[in-house]
Amino acid sequence: MRVxxxxxxxxxxxxxxxxxxxxxxxxxxxxxxxxxxxxxxxMHGLPPDAAEIFxxxxxxxxxxxxxxxxxxxxxxxxxxxxxxxxxxxxxxxFNPTSTRLVLEESTALGVDPVVYISTSGAFMPFSxxxxxxxxxxxxxxxxxxxxxxxxxxxxxxxxxxxxxVV
Numbered sequence: 001m002r003v004x005x006x007x008x009x010x011x012x013x014x015x016x017x018x019x020x021x022x023x024x025x026x027x028x029x030x031x032x033x034x035x036x037x038x039x040x041x042x043m044h045g046l047p048p049d050a051a052e053i054f055x056x057x058x059x060x061x062x063x064x065x066x067x068x069x070x071x072x073x074x075x076x077x078x079x080x081x082x083x084x085x086x087x088x089x090x091x092x093x094f095n096p097t098s099t100r101l102v103l104e105e106s107t108a109l110g111v112d113p114v115v116y117i118s119t120s121g122a123f124m125p126f127s128x129x130x131x132x133x134x135x136x137x138x139x140x141x142x143x144x145x146x147x148x149x150x151x152x153x154x155x156x157x158x159x160x161x162x163x164x165v166v
Contacts, residue, residue, distance in 0.1 A: 091143045095148055
């Protein structure tokens with residue numbers, strides 16, 4: 001299976017890349033920084049050609065569509081995460097917008113499945129029960145979690161229409 005992964009240079013995304021490669025999938029990393037992608041592969045003990053590295057701007061639909069063309073599945077783990085108040089607007093705009101665009105383009109291309117990676121902060125306070133598509137979403141407790149709550153609502157909207165978003 002050919003899998004496109006956004007956020008593959010981040011913590012969770014890099015582990016998704018490594019696990020997908022270990023499972024025998026062909027991986028396309030959609031990244032802003034190719035040298036960071038190479039460092040990520042090296043960090044996981046993978047050869048430089050273990051994944052296709054595709055420069056993509058997740059806020060630009062034509063570039064994003066090119067990166068998602070001819071893939072079977074998408075894992076969307078990209079997000080801006082910062083504790084700096086200077087990044088508040090970037091998080092509040094980029095995280096929901098990139099989620100909407102990734103899901104929109106993936107759906108238009110017939111990609112199945114599309115995996116959206118949320119954050120536990122979108123489900124606070126924790127009840128201890130497993131988190132699922134019917135778990136109540138919180139209001140967030142800062143710019144990052146609020147942006148991910150907004151993105152979670154977008155993903156659930158796609159699920160509600162029957163698209164293969166998990």
